[in-house]
Amino acid sequence: MATFNLTPSDSSTFILNGIPGLEVAHIWISIPFSTFYIISLVGNFMVLFVVKKEETLHKPMFLLLCMLALTDIGMSTCVVPKALCIFWFRFKDITVDGCLTQMFFLNTVATMQSAVLVTMAFDRYVAICEPLRYTTILTNARIAKLGLVGLIRAVLLVLPVPLLLRRLPFCANRLIPHTYCEPIAVMKISCGDTKVNRTYGLVTTFVVIILDLTLIGLSYGMIIRAVLRISSKKAHRKALNTCTAHICVMLMSYTPVLFSALTHRFGQGIAAHVHILLANLYLLVPPMLNPIIYGVKTKELRDKVGKYTCRM
Template structure:
């Protein structure tokens, strides 16, 4: 307790409280969380290794899958090692700089993840609406450039978030009622005027999600129009089937993100532990399921992963 009080009064340190009201169950809660994290790492690393080892998978669609896997690994790894230390060893302290760094990388990876989903929608649009020019429009080099644009956008949009927080004074009670440095949870610890921080956080959420969902919706609108022009119903299903994996991943990612964000900001009637559990599940569950979804729906990837794992 003395060590806790010492850390608690340290002006360069925040205290991560974990899941309020469920502190006694932290060890038990850590079991499914650590399991999800391990499955996510194994699945995404397997995808990365299979694509890197197999020359036949060096195509735009699989390069995008690798980008998606990297952002999934990045998001969950920003949070889980520190969260598990909190659960297992009651290591609650985190420096202010460490907290802001965690926040920056978490949201930057999330923004990059969204950009990859937009690029995947564009990939499906070209594959269905302009298949004869697919190989000339979407080259590996162009995919790499689009990935770089997504990275630059993420850095430029997210960098002001920790910088705006850095200028704020923080209260003597420096306890963050969360298991990681979530933006709004840190904002609530400040004793200063946080209107700019709150507004910028909300604007960024709707700019990234709103713009990206609009672009994805436009791509799928054009895809549906092209599919409806095909006379054969079998061709309809075959064309749409190539999009099912992306649609599942996209819906899972955006719905969980929006629900977690909006309930944390506006769901005052929802218990704190529900907010936090929703937030951590949003970080853990999509990265765990994404490689499974693409493995099931993409025969070529499934075959190569099976071949690669058999070699091991």
Template sequence: MSAFNLTFSSPSTFILYGIPGLEAAHIWISIPFFMFYIISLLGNFTVLFVVSKEQTLHKPMYLLLCMLALTDIGISTCIMPKALFIFWFGLKDITLDGCLTQMFFLHTVAATQSAVLVTMGFDRYIAICDPLRYATILTNARIAKLGLVGLLRAVLLVLPVPLLLRRLPFCANHVILHTYCEHMAVVKISCGDTRVNQTYGLVVILMTIGLDLTLIGLTYGLIIRAILRISSKKAHRKAFNTCTAHICVMLMSYTPYLFSNLTHRFSQVIAAHVHILLANLYLFVPPMLNPIIYGVKTKELRDKVGKYTCRR
């Protein structure tokens, strides 16, 4: 415990501790983490490559898949290199500017991904409820604009987070009990008044995850209502199948995120190493599984990937 109360000569330097209680297992933990990262990069870059090469895939649905792939790459890349330096070489130092930069990009990309998932839900709604107008309502240009709006929202909401943190004093304890600069983990080591930071953090969550989950819930309520009005069982199955991949991706993205965030704020029951492991896994596992899920569930994409794989 003495390591948690070190005093550093430079007030602009933090220590990312890694996973407290599992220091001896850092090397072993790094092996699955590294494998998750490599598989994530291979899968998501494959999606980007295949969609860019195939003219038949230049459609709104696949443009959204490319956006999702870019956010998956961004989320895992924000934290994995530094985490591996901690696990492999014990290089735990990170400057204040480096910490705030990592935090900004991580939360910005995560909020952008949430906006992409909302747009994907809207895409499925139009495809099922108004298929005849799908091509006119959802054009590639309109999808690109929606993506830019999601990115702009994320930047504007997340930018105050590191700016508010910079104004806080950090006294003797500069040890962040985490593998990356998670907002609440940094807030907790400040010796100043953090009420503004905690309140604004909740505002960001409500304006991104809270709002997006509400919109997705409304969208799927309308989708289910439309499906139930269809008399054909075959049409029922087809309609549900078009949503299966999106539902799986949403469950993997939102459920562990909400669990981790709420645990960080309100729960003292869960052991620190369990919480931090889960906080890492929800950033590594979904980016790895998302391209696999869409590759399996989307026949057109699966066939095109198979075409390039067999060619090799």
């Protein structure tokens, strides 16, 4: 396999080092990376294709699934192609502008996904607690508007991150020990004062993760209260079963990112390659599993996917 020995020729270039300490295993690490990425693309594009083709699926719940699929595709695509170039060809250089652009799009899509998960929790709340008003409260147009609001919020929250990093001076050592331009990893190679960057990072983490998790928790708190008022055990199971897929997706999405954020800031004794592997798993595993979970747990989608799969 071809090898490129690239070094930065000027101050406008960073070097992404992949996974430090595991360089000799980069080829082997690329196997699950590429496998997960391909499965993710196939699964999420299948969801988009089936929902588009089937008019019976043109409902708020499935429009939200399409939004989730788009964010899954966006998150993994922002990272995996460049990571594979590092693993396969040692193509490690990236311009400063390219680095900040990757950072912006990745974090915007991740923030947008969090908004989609909040909207999905609200969708389940309305479906269980206000079933007679579901079609009037959640229309396709309203879901589209909520998606637009989530996108605007994501752009406004994330845009200052690369802009604040752009103003920082960087040291002679422009080596980023990561597979992608993660804000904390880029901050660590700066020679300037990063206090403002770190403060803003904590604020956005609070606004996005803590606030969104609180809203999701409130939705499920009201769902549980409504379910407990139902006397029939069969109705209990049916109501909770409609939430199972979303709960699984939510746990997979938030648990790794929370753990990764906490270990980056407070887990000083944890090896660098563990930090980086965790950060990459967050971008690889949920996008791969989300369409599988919804395909298995949602009967309407499962039946339609089965219909098109059998035709192939």
